[in-house]
Amino acid sequence: MTGNAHDWPHEPVSVGLVGAGPWARMVHARVLAAGPETRLTSVWARRPEAARETAAPYGAAVAGTFEELLDTCEAVAFSVPPDVQAELALRAAKAGKALLLEKPLALDLPAARELVDAIDSAGVVSQLVLSNRYHPETRRFLAKARELDVSGARSCMVGGAFLGGDFATPWRLEHGALLDIGPHILDLLDAALGPVLRVRATGDPRRWVELTCEHEGGAVSQASLSGSVEVERGITRIELFGRHPELVFDGSALDHEESWPVLRREFATAVRTGRSGELDAHRGLRLQTLMAQALDEGR
Template identity: 80%
Template sequence: MTSTAAPWSHAPVRVGLVGAGPWAQGVHARVLAAGPETELAGVWARRPEAAQETAAPYGAAVAARFEELLDTCEAVAFAVPPAVQAELALRAAKAGKALLLEKPIAEDLGAARRLVDAIEEAGVVSQVTLTNRYHPETRRFVEAASEADVFGARACFLSDAFLGGAFATPWRLEHGALLDLGPHVLDLLDASVGRISRVRGTGDPRRWIELTCEHENGAVSQASLSGSVNVAEGVARVELFGSGPELVFDSSELDYEESWPVLRREFATAVRTGVSGELDARRGLRLQTLIAQVSEG
């Protein structure tokens, strides 16, 4: 487990931020500016006024063009729709910039493969913001699961995000919970139950979709996903069953402020050492491959 208690002995990584929506303002800009491992070097967004609003609290520069942002930083963080991210991140990788990517890393499998190919050809560091995986409680759950004899699992990721508000965005409404919540649940099932060999889906991802995963170790897991249900609070829960006691991951009481220092430290460490961690773009591609299995039927 990464320790953020030790002093940071390197220069802060200068990170440019692409995007200026609620997630960029509420998480990425704030977390990157908090340091000491990183500093917010600049912000670029399609709407200049939103970029200014995002950059101003931290005294960061506002870039007039994406290429201008690349000139001011050594790494780029993205908080934009998947299709936009895949295009711009590919350009950033070719420019030699380390990448902090959102999930999913692209809108479709072909774009995800092209992005990962560009990252590997350029030899740049990458990391994916799979929020749960940076929380200490999640890591304890995954570690405990690695020592358990798991036969099967069930998961439930539900929210009302698509019913209105800041996250009822066009790409989420078009593609639904599979593309938005799918990376989270498939990542957790793959990490805790065992490597997924096959996943099938039933239902409408814009309303409710059920996933059935077959794992290489013989276990079977199922997951219910929806972003369109009227729930007072979001549900993100994974339950593992086998020969030992039940193991449960439940995000309802997690304070995600504990995730961000871990994410920031691990990304900056990867940049300074030149070595990506487990949750890199290749991990994002694996999750995109599993999602494509569902879409293809």
């Protein structure tokens, strides 16, 4: 995962990491420390011992407070529950820091809007960790999909993360698959078939939820979401149909080690140029808006 320093003509972007849970250790800290585009400067978490364990392999400092972390970096990466992210990222934006954000932006639409307003007011760069979107295979699929006249699509993203283990966290168990994995599938369907104009949900997000999306241009897509089913491995699949051969995206087979260098390079480039890319906080707000609509329509 390391890069060639000669391929990056700028100083590494100094990044502070908020959070020290499994995802922070598995992805954020490791990827940001790999360089050459970024440098992990410090870690802050509610549990100091976890922050030390996350920072130590990379020689990063442990910040005693969130404010101390802000003093050590020019960008902040977040790996915390959505409600915590919404609060702290707002403060980081007001402090002029670029933001690497997890999905969803927040637990609800008003908090997501407040965060995006703060980002816009501060004029800081933002980027979302939508892991599938940085993989070359996903980008090839989307490029092909945009050339087609798609009539309809069916998709699923199901797995057993909520049944136990590192990712059976309180916010996921309470809010379920729509908020956790909904951003991934809605983002892909919206990008592949054209903007979603309306989305409806049926079922229980804590068990199994079905989404029906109506797209600009007339296509209709459906998505099955669950984090509470026993499967050998997680399933991510999208099938596009129309007056063309079926086009299939099988995300289950992706090796996300191919995604992380792309994410890191694009974030660092956005910071150094001062221009956010397509997958910024506004993209996160769009996805949050669609999820809120699905919840409202399902009541």
